[in-house]
Amino acid sequence: MNIPNFLYPITHLDLCYLGFSKPADCFYQLSPEVLTQYAVEYGEGSLTDQQVLSVDTGKFTGRSPKDRFLVKDETTSELVWWNDVNIPFTKDAFDRLRLQMADYLSRRPFFVRDAAVCADPAYRLSLRIITETAYQSLFAYNLFMEPDQEIRPVPEWTIIAAPGFRADPEEDHTRQANFSIIDFSQKMILIGGTGYTGEIKKAVFSVLNFLLPQVGVLPMHCAANVGKDGNSAIFFGLSGTGKTTLSADPERKLIGDDEHGWSEEALFNFEGGCYAKTVNLSAEHEPQIFAAIRPGALLENVRCYPQTRTVNFNDISVTENTRVSYPTQFIANAVQPSIGRPPKHIFFLTADAFGVLPPVSRLSNAQARYYFLSGYTAKIAGTEFGINEPQATFSACFGKAFIPLHPTCYAELLEERIEKGGVQVWLINTGWTGGPYGTGERISLCFTRAIINAVMNGQLNQVSYNTLPLFNLMFPNHCPGVPDQLLNPAENWDDRDAYRFQASKLLRLFKANAKLNSGSHAELPI
Numbered sequence: 001m002n003i004p005n006f007l008y009p010i011t012h013l014d015l016c017y018l019g020f021s022k023p024a025d026c027f028y029q030l031s032p033e034v035l036t037q038y039a040v041e042y043g044e045g046s047l048t049d050q051q052v053l054s055v056d057t058g059k060f061t062g063r064s065p066k067d068r069f070l071v072k073d074e075t076t077s078e079l080v081w082w083n084d085v086n087i088p089f090t091k092d093a094f095d096r097l098r099l100q101m102a103d104y105l106s107r108r109p110f111f112v113r114d115a116a117v118c119a120d121p122a123y124r125l126s127l128r129i130i131t132e133t134a135y136q137s138l139f140a141y142n143l144f145m146e147p148d149q150e151i152r153p154v155p156e157w158t159i160i161a162a163p164g165f166r167a168d169p170e171e172d173h174t175r176q177a178n179f180s181i182i183d184f185s186q187k188m189i190l191i192g193g194t195g196y197t198g199e200i201k202k203a204v205f206s207v208l209n210f211l212l213p214q215v216g217v218l219p220m221h222c223a224a225n226v227g228k229d230g231n232s233a234i235f236f237g238l239s240g241t242g243k244t245t246l247s248a249d250p251e252r253k254l255i256g257d258d259e260h261g262w263s264e265e266a267l268f269n270f271e272g273g274c275y276a277k278t279v280n281l282s283a284e285h286e287p288q289i290f291a292a293i294r295p296g297a298l299l300e301n302v303r304c305y306p307q308t309r310t311v312n313f314n315d316i317s318v319t320e321n322t323r324v325s326y327p328t329q330f331i332a333n334a335v336q337p338s339i340g341r342p343p344k345h346i347f348f349l350t351a352d353a354f355g356v357l358p359p360v361s362r363l364s365n366a367q368a369r370y371y372f373l374s375g376y377t378a379k380i381a382g383t384e385f386g387i388n389e390p391q392a393t394f395s396a397c398f399g400k401a402f403i404p405l406h407p408t409c410y411a412e413l414l415e416e417r418i419e420k421g422g423v424q425v426w427l428i429n430t431g432w433t434g435g436p437y438g439t440g441e442r443i444s445l446c447f448t449r450a451i452i453n454a455v456m457n458g459q460l461n462q463v464s465y466n467t468l469p470l471f472n473l474m475f476p477n478h479c480p481g482v483p484d485q486l487l488n489p490a491e492n493w494d495d496r497d498a499y500r501f502q503a504s505k506l507l508r509l510f511k512a513n514a515k516l517n518s519g520s521h522a523e524l525p526i
Helices: 032-041 091-106 134-143 198-215 243-247 287-292 365-374 407-421 445-456 496-518
Strands: 010-013 024-028 045-047 053-055 068-071 087-089 111-117 125-131 157-162 179-183 188-192 218-226 232-237 253-256 259-262 267-269 273-277 298-300 323-327 343-350 360-363 376-379 391-394 424-429 465-468 473-476
Touching: 032 045, 032 053, 032 134, 053 134, 091 157, 091 179, 091 188, 111 134, 125 134, 125 198, 134 198, 134 273, 134 298, 134 323, 157 198, 179 198, 188 198, 198 218, 198 259, 198 407, 218 243, 218 407, 232 243, 243 273, 243 343, 243 445, 253 259, 253 267, 273 287, 287 323, 343 365, 343 376, 343 407, 343 445, 360 365, 365 407, 365 424, 365 496, 391 496, 424 445
Parallel strands: 024 111, 053 298, 068 087, 068 179, 125 157, 157 188, 232 343, 343 424
Antiparallel strands: 010 024, 045 053, 111 125, 179 188, 218 232, 218 253, 218 259, 259 267, 273 323, 298 323, 360 424, 360 473, 376 391, 465 473
């Protein structure tokens, strides 16, 4: 083993339960400072001018959904929603890969970190994250919570992540050399052939999405914050809809930016850190995230200005999915521990590139279920090769790629929580108005913030409402800080026939998606 000159491996950690043939020589529970030093000395990354570790994750700069598998056995066969993102894998093939990965890591330096997930002690799970690289261990330190004082010899869940280990698709029954596989019976996760740290994060999220509904907790892909009055709010939304931006409110405390559970008693964060996009990041528009990029944080796939170590957050030459991870204590107004009351308001965020939906709509409980199951946003021209006009994107429960159970399992829990708590649900369009993308204008962030504030202050409970044709959405006729004309999307189009054409087109897409998921046309509810 190649031992760095500034630390020594431990020799007493027993990993026999994973197939390691003897007590492992590994680096255990290293501090962020030491992990950063190791990563720099051994060529995993470099330091920026702010002394922040910056790494490239290699070929993969995002998740690979088609290479995610779940072991199909007596635990999962009847419960899992088997589809194009929940792909079955055999136990025998999983065990062969686990033993191969144990042998692979036994012949090189590797890192072990014990941690935990779920801020609510009633649902906390212990984790052990075994990684080939120091930067992956730093990511685990940033994203997950400190372990309980008494660490278990065998944790409840174990993750093995080795970017340098490549599967043989023909022998190992994977699609290609990279993979992410979850075994719910053995409580293990194998991740190989990819250095993208988001695979670790989302594998754990998938585990919680399987386990928690079975004990009456709703797992959610959402951000959450809490006001001075103690009232919580949650923000669902797919990438690019403003989930992180709108939850980062200087007047409210952050519970978490991405993954939460909602029990009958509380709203709680799953993680101990944040994993934020950094594309076009600036101190002016995202002051909290910008300030969190300091020693101990981890930057992924960014580039610096020429001949400097200063990060150029506008440079997307590697990927648009540039990222930073950091612990929640790097956010000045984060709630510690990250637990709040059940929410009073829920916001479904959608960037509607068709320019059809109102900036804000108040949803009935039936509509809340429908739009939750739809999980709608739109991709715009230019974001991906071959996209020349807006394309609707539907992701059930705003997180189809991470939900092992059928979407209705989560929708029923949401509906139950909404009814019991008297929660108000709002559909917020952070996309376009006055026309589709390319013709209309993007709704100003200042107007969206004014809408959110008016909801929180109860001001939208004191105004009259109108109904949007076709979609049956109730939108306010007035909102403080927002032009009245903006609230009615049809009023902002110069060509009313063009508006009706786009609205009918989007409606057909909603109905087609509902039919695909539910087996019926599932008309839009009133």
